[in-house]
Amino acid sequence: xxxxxxxxVLLTRKVVTILLLLQLAITLALLLNSVLLAQQTHQQLNQPxxxxxxxxxxxxxxxxxxxxxxxxxxxxxxxRQLNALRNIPGVVAAAYSNQGxxxxxxxxxxxxxVDDEERSNTSSVPIYFVSxxxxxxxxxxxxxxxxxxxxxLFTKESFPSVVLTQSLAEHLFPEQSxxxxxxxxxxxxxxxxxxxxxxxxxxxxxxxxxxxxxxxxDWGYTLLLRTSPGQTSAVRQQLTTVLQQVEPNxxxxxxxxxxxxxxxxxxxxxxxxxLLTILSALMLVVTMISSYSSTHFQVLKRQQEIGIKRxxxxxxxxxxxxxxxxxxxxxxxxxxxxxxxxxLLNHGxxxxxxxxxxxxxLPLLTGAILLFSVTLAIWYPATxxxxxxxxxxxxxx
Amino acid sequence: xxxxxxxxxxxxxxIKRAPLPYALTVFILSVGLGVFFANATFYYQLNSDPxxxxxxxxxxxxxxxxxxxxxxxxxxRVLSYSNVQKLSASDIPSAQAAMYSSDGYARLSVDQPPxxxxxxxxxxxxxxxxxxxxxxxxxxxxxxxxxxxLLTRAMALKLLGRTDVVGESILLDDRNVSxxxxxxxxxxxxxxxxxxxxxxxxxxxxxxxxxxTGYDLNYLSRTNSQTFDDTDYRQLxxxxxxxxxxxxxxxxxLDTEEQQQAYKxxxxxxxxxxxxxxxxxxxxxxxxxxMRNIVDYFGDDPGDIxxxxxxxxxxxxxxxxxxxxxxxxRYLSNQYEFSLRRxxxxxxxxxxxQMLADxxxxxxxxxxxxxxxxxxxxxxxxxxxxxxxxxxxxxxxLMAGLMLTAxxxxxxxxxxxxxxxxxxxxxxQLKE
Numbered sequence: 001x002x003x004x005x006x007x008x009v010l011l012t013r014k015v016v017t018i019l020l021l022l023q024l025a026i027t028l029a030l031l032l033n034s035v036l037l038a039q040q041t042h043q044q045l046n047q048p049x050x051x052x053x054x055x056x057x058x059x060x061x062x063x064x065x066x067x068x069x070x071x072x073x074x075x076x077x078x079x080r081q082l083n084a085l086r087n088i089p090g091v092v093a094a095a096y097s098n099q100g101x102x103x104x105x106x107x108x109x110x111x112x113x114v115d116d117e118e119r120s121n122t123s124s125v126p127i128y129f130v131s132x133x134x135x136x137x138x139x140x141x142x143x144x145x146x147x148x149x150x151x152x153l154f155t156k157e158s159f160p161s162v163v164l165t166q167s168l169a170e171h172l173f174p175e176q177s178x179x180x181x182x183x184x185x186x187x188x189x190x191x192x193x194x195x196x197x198x199x200x201x202x203x204x205x206x207x208x209x210x211x212x213x214x215x216x217x218d219w220g221y222t223l224l225l226r227t228s229p230g231q232t233s234a235v236r237q238q239l240t241t242v243l244q245q246v247e248p249n250x251x252x253x254x255x256x257x258x259x260x261x262x263x264x265x266x267x268x269x270x271x272x273x274x275l276l277t278i279l280s281a282l283m284l285v286v287t288m289i290s291s292y293s294s295t296h297f298q299v300l301k302r303q304q305e306i307g308i309k310r311x312x313x314x315x316x317x318x319x320x321x322x323x324x325x326x327x328x329x330x331x332x333x334x335x336x337x338x339x340x341x342x343x344l345l346n347h348g349x350x351x352x353x354x355x356x357x358x359x360x361x362l363p364l365l366t367g368a369i370l371l372f373s374v375t376l377a378i379w380y381p382a383t384x385x386x387x388x389x390x391x392x393x394x395x396x397x
Numbered sequence: 398x399x400x401x402x403x404x405x406x407x408x409x410x411x412i413k414r415a416p417l418p419y420a421l422t423v424f425i426l427s428v429g430l431g432v433f434f435a436n437a438t439f440y441y442q443l444n445s446d447p448x449x450x451x452x453x454x455x456x457x458x459x460x461x462x463x464x465x466x467x468x469x470x471x472x473x474r475v476l477s478y479s480n481v482q483k484l485s486a487s488d489i490p491s492a493q494a495a496m497y498s499s500d501g502y503a504r505l506s507v508d509q510p511p512x513x514x515x516x517x518x519x520x521x522x523x524x525x526x527x528x529x530x531x532x533x534x535x536x537x538x539x540x541x542x543x544x545x546x547l548l549t550r551a552m553a554l555k556l557l558g559r560t561d562v563v564g565e566s567i568l569l570d571d572r573n574v575s576x577x578x579x580x581x582x583x584x585x586x587x588x589x590x591x592x593x594x595x596x597x598x599x600x601x602x603x604x605x606x607x608x609x610t611g612y613d614l615n616y617l618s619r620t621n622s623q624t625f626d627d628t629d630y631r632q633l634x635x636x637x638x639x640x641x642x643x644x645x646x647x648x649x650x651l652d653t654e655e656q657q658q659a660y661k662x663x664x665x666x667x668x669x670x671x672x673x674x675x676x677x678x679x680x681x682x683x684x685x686x687x688m689r690n691i692v693d694y695f696g697d698d699p700g701d702i703x704x705x706x707x708x709x710x711x712x713x714x715x716x717x718x719x720x721x722x723x724x725x726x727r728y729l730s731n732q733y734e735f736s737l738r739r740x741x742x743x744x745x746x747x748x749x750x751q752m753l754a755d756x757x758x759x760x761x762x763x764x765x766x767x768x769x770x771x772x773x774x775x776x777x778x779x780x781x782x783x784x785x786x787x788x789x790x791x792x793x794x795l796m797a798g799l800m801l802t803a804x805x806x807x808x809x810x811x812x813x814x815x816x817x818x819x820x821x822x823x824x825x826q827l828k829e
Contacts, residue, residue: 015813019722026715030708064502064511066570109624216631218617251502251513271781272701278777279712282428289421290719297726348707352700 006322006329016294017330023290024334024370027283029341031366032358033349034276040356041273044266049102050165050195050205052139053259055227057236058100060253061243062220068249069217077247078213081223082131084246088238090231095134098214099126100222101207102261105200107219111208113172114182120172126197127185128209135163135209137226138195144169145179145190148211159186160212165194167205186210199265220253232257272353287370288377291327296381299323303388311390323382324375331374335367404754411731411755418730422723426763426806429716431770434799436709438775439702441795442788443598446689447585448528454652455526455688458484458664462671463625464641466678474593474695475621475643478612483667489660490649492522495608497644498591499616501570503556503604512556514569515619517602518611526650527590534563534578542607547578552603569604572614580605586787590648592691593621595699598784612637618644648688661685701782713806720810728814735818745819752815759807760800767803 010017063069068077078096085094099106103126112121128134135147143166152160162185169178169191178188185208194205214221223243227235239255256264263270299306306319342358349355412419446452459472462480476484481495496519502511520540523529524547532550546569553560553576556567565576587597606616615633621644624630628640636642651657664683671677686694728735735748779786 016722016725019718019725023715023718023722026711030711033708062500064513066572216617218615219619249511251511268701268782268784271778272704274781275705275778276708279432279708282432283712283715286425286428286716286719289425290722293418293421293723293726297730301729345707345711349704352698352703352707 003329006325009326010330013298020290020294020330021334021337023287024331024374025337025341027280027287028335028338028363028366028370029345030276030283031280031369032338032342032362033345033355034273034280035362035366036346036358037269037276037349037353037355038273040354041266041269044269045262047196049258049262050140050193051101051258052226053262054257055229055232056137056139056258057225057227057232057239057255058258058261059223059225059239059243059255060100060220061223062217062251062253063247064249064251068247071213074217075213078131078221080246081243082133084242085223085225085239088225088235088242090228090235092226092228093133093136094223094225095131095137096214097128097130097134097222097224098217099128099219100224100261101126101198102196102258102265103198104265105198108198108201110184111168111172111206112184114184117184122168122171122202122206124198124201125168125206125208126201128207129212129214130209132211134211134224135192137224139226140195141193143191143193144177145188147190147192151211151213153212154215160210161189162186163190163192163209163211164188165197165205165207166191167194167203168207171203171206183208196262220251284369284373288373291330291374291377292381295323295327295378296384298326299381299385299388302385306385306388307390310388316386319388320382320386323385324378327374327378327382328371331367331371335363335370338367338370339363400750401754404751405758407751408755408758411734412758415727415730418723418727422720422727422810423759423762423766425716425723426720426759426803426810427766427770429713429720430763430767430799430803430806432774433709433713433802434767434771434795435774435778436702436705437798438771438791438795439778439785439788440706441798442790443587443699443702443785445587447587447589448688451528451650452589452689453687454650456649456651456657456660457684457686457688457691457694458647458649458660459684459686460484460664460668461679461682462668462677463643463679464676465625468680470679470682472682472684473623473625473643475618475623476645476647477625477641477643478638478645479640480643481645481647483671484647484649484664487660487663489651489656489663491652491656492526492650493648494520494522494526495645495647496520496523496590497611497618497646498596498602498620499611500619501604501616503552503570504568505556506568507571514552514604515602516569516604516606516611516616518606518608518616520608522650523590523605523648526648527585529583530581532579532581533561534576536578537607540607541609542577543610543613544572544574545577545607545610546574547580547605548576549580549601549603550582553579569606570614574606574610587692589688589691591620591646592695592697593646594695595697595784596620597692597697598699598787600787657685699785702785705778717806717810720806721813724810725814725817728818732818739819748819749815752811755815756804756807756811759811760804763807764800764803767799771799 067073082094085091106126108124108126110121110123111125132149132151147163148161162183164178173181178191181188196204197207236255240252243250346358460480461470461472485493496517499516499518501514501516503514504511521537524536537545550560553562557565560579562576562579566573567576584601588601589597591597613634617630623643625641628636628642630642651660668677668681668683692698775789779789
């Protein structure tokens with residue numbers, strides 16, 4: 001069995017071989033890009049968030065009457081809600097915020113160091129107005145300065161002090177301490193460890209937090225709870241009832257763990273990756289059917305040829321290997337063509353969705369998957385070929 | 398007809414002789430067409446023109462009249478109240494309306510639980526420009542209307558249990574407003590007047606409130622708002638009307654090329670006047686975007702459907718190659734029968750007619766399979782990409798498209814094998 005002979009065999013059925021090669025190439029291209037997208041989604045879902053995703057609950061809520069959405073009734077409502085939440089067994093800390101985290105976008109604005117506006121001006125930084133326990137709920141580390149202990153109000157003359165996440169502090173004040181420095185939104189009182197804010201921001205870890213009451217809750221607000229280990233589910237079950245008992249004139253949009261919030265954030269990517277995976281699996285099935293039927297047809301057509309080979313001393317094993325080799329050679333050529341197709345498809349897809357470039361090991365992996373599938377598909381027809389008796393050769397005479 | 402029935406019988410006999418290859422061919426064609434059709438449904442609906450006869454006459458004007466200097470900046474996606482006032486001073490457009498959307502709670506009395514409602518806060522011409530049908534009552538007399546609302550048919554039924562509710566009073570966020578009209582069933586999809594931030598993929602609003610009332614009652618935009626100065630957004634009725642608080646979408650209807658040119662000139666003059674007055678520090682950058690291009694302009698085209706469209710098209714190609722490959726094997730297996738027919742006097746055109754009967758049978762079977770797989774595909778896509786779920790309906794055009802595609806694909810799959818079977822050397826074929 002030599003390579004030129006294998007090529008010759010493939011060339012005797014040009015059309016069938018070309019069709020098979022095209023299928024294999026496109027299948028590999030799709031498989032490769034699907035794996036790439038699935039890998040990217042997996043990385044996004046597993047990137048560090050700086051948050052305890054499982055034991056932090058988020059309630060998105062809005063009072064349904066205009067009176068409750070305005071001060072002083074709003075302040076009273078927030079206090080009553082926080083007190084009720086703190087009294088739920090299993091709740092370690094509770095806080096309010098004008099918005100949640102792990103969001104696509106939301107309330108954000110520009111932040112800059114007033115002494116270096118031109119360089120430091122950073123747009124789309126999430127701006128949080130929170131209660132003092134917010135940091136306890138998040139479980140973040142204080143890296144510099146002291147956290148504000150009391151809520152303070154915005155006045156024409158002074159703004160509440162600002163807490164920055166580490167990445168933003170380093171960006172605004174490179175190689176300097178940020179504490180005590182003046183921003184356009186107030187002076188910096190502390191720097192905390194990073195946490196994931198908004199995806200549309202310049203950097204997902206940039207966040208600016210002020211301990212003060214929300215400006216307005218016309219878009220609703222967020223209640224955040226930190227629970228004891230293993231208590232999240234029990235606490236969650238009580239939340240709606242407890243909040244309704246505190247104040248019935250509210251609309252609860254959703255109650256989620258931060259893990260669910262993260263899933264929600266990447267829902268589209270997850271959906272597309274799942275669809276492509278299903279499609280890739282279907283494509284592999286289609287390719288397997290094609291390889292199976294092609295080999296099966298060839299075995300039926302080439303019975304006499306196989307019989308002659310057997311009569312001339314070819315072993316069953318040799319016949320089996322020869323048929324497998326034809327499939328492997330096709331797959332190898334298809335894989336090489338497929339890498340080119342994959343590059344083209346990757347370019348096409350990256351025009352409409354965010355997709356990383358191909359790396360060197362993915363073609364090897366997907367090529368191996370394709371080879372395995374094709375081998376599986378042609379195994380049975382190749383086995384049938386080994387059953388062809390040498391006596392069949394006599395029919396050729 | 399008799400001949401056609403005979404051809405069909407021959408086709409069925411041929412299928413019975415080798416059912417597996419035929420079933421595989423139909424299966425592969427059905428899978429390819431079904432997956433393609435599921436995606437084509439979304440792609441077609443998402444890219445359809447909701448107002449084909451006037452989408453080239455509706456424009457979204459945007460200017461860079463903000464207090465900040467900014468090089469290479471695009472104009473904000475939303476306009477301030479004061480900028481809208483300046484733009485609406487022109488009498489060039491046949492119609493013009495500013496708008497935004499907000500959320501609220503409606504009920505009939507304070508004893509009832511509130512119903513969450515979405516509100517479009519807009520001006521009179523909105524209904525004319527986007528051809529909104531009226532069931533009862535009337536539109537606002539002018540843009541100075543206050544505390545008068547129009548309800549959708551569904552909202553009227555939900556709140557009051559009937560549709561003829563003109564003159565009734567409801568509580569919108571516990572403030573009295575009177576119903577002056579009820580809209581007939583209307584769903585503009587995609588909702589291109591609200592393309593900002595992919596809102597065009599979502600359902601329409603429940604209640605329509607006059608713009609002035611929206612500002613008076615401090616309704617904030619629920620989608621996109623930007624402040625370019627220290628305007629307090631809680632003071633929409635006062636500071637919101639004068640400051641650089643941008644939250645308005647603005648549409649104008651320009652019916653002719655002359656109107657469009659004149660309006661561009663008007664926007665240029667306005668920007669120059671503002672620059673001269675020191676209210677436009679940034680370089681002039683006006684945009685007048687037609688409705689059919691607005692999604693592309695904002696860059697809010699959902700890439701997931703486009704990406705999947707590319708992939709499903711490739712998948713269909715693979716399935717066609719595969720089905721063609723299977724069909725070729727099947728025809729080559731039946732080569733002897735074909736040759737025998739030719740030897741007995743059947744012409745090539747008669748063999749092609751026989752093939753056409755095969756194609757029709759395959760089209761019928763593959764359409765049935767494709768519809769089942771397509772339906773499952775649409776359901777799966779609705780689960781995995783729920784944002785597009787409003788665009789999953791099948792209509793007559795789509796069905797006709799599917800049938801034509803299925804016929805074309807079946808023909809394509811059978812074409813080469815049948816030609817090969819009909820045109821080979823007769824002697825050679827009979828010996829094989």
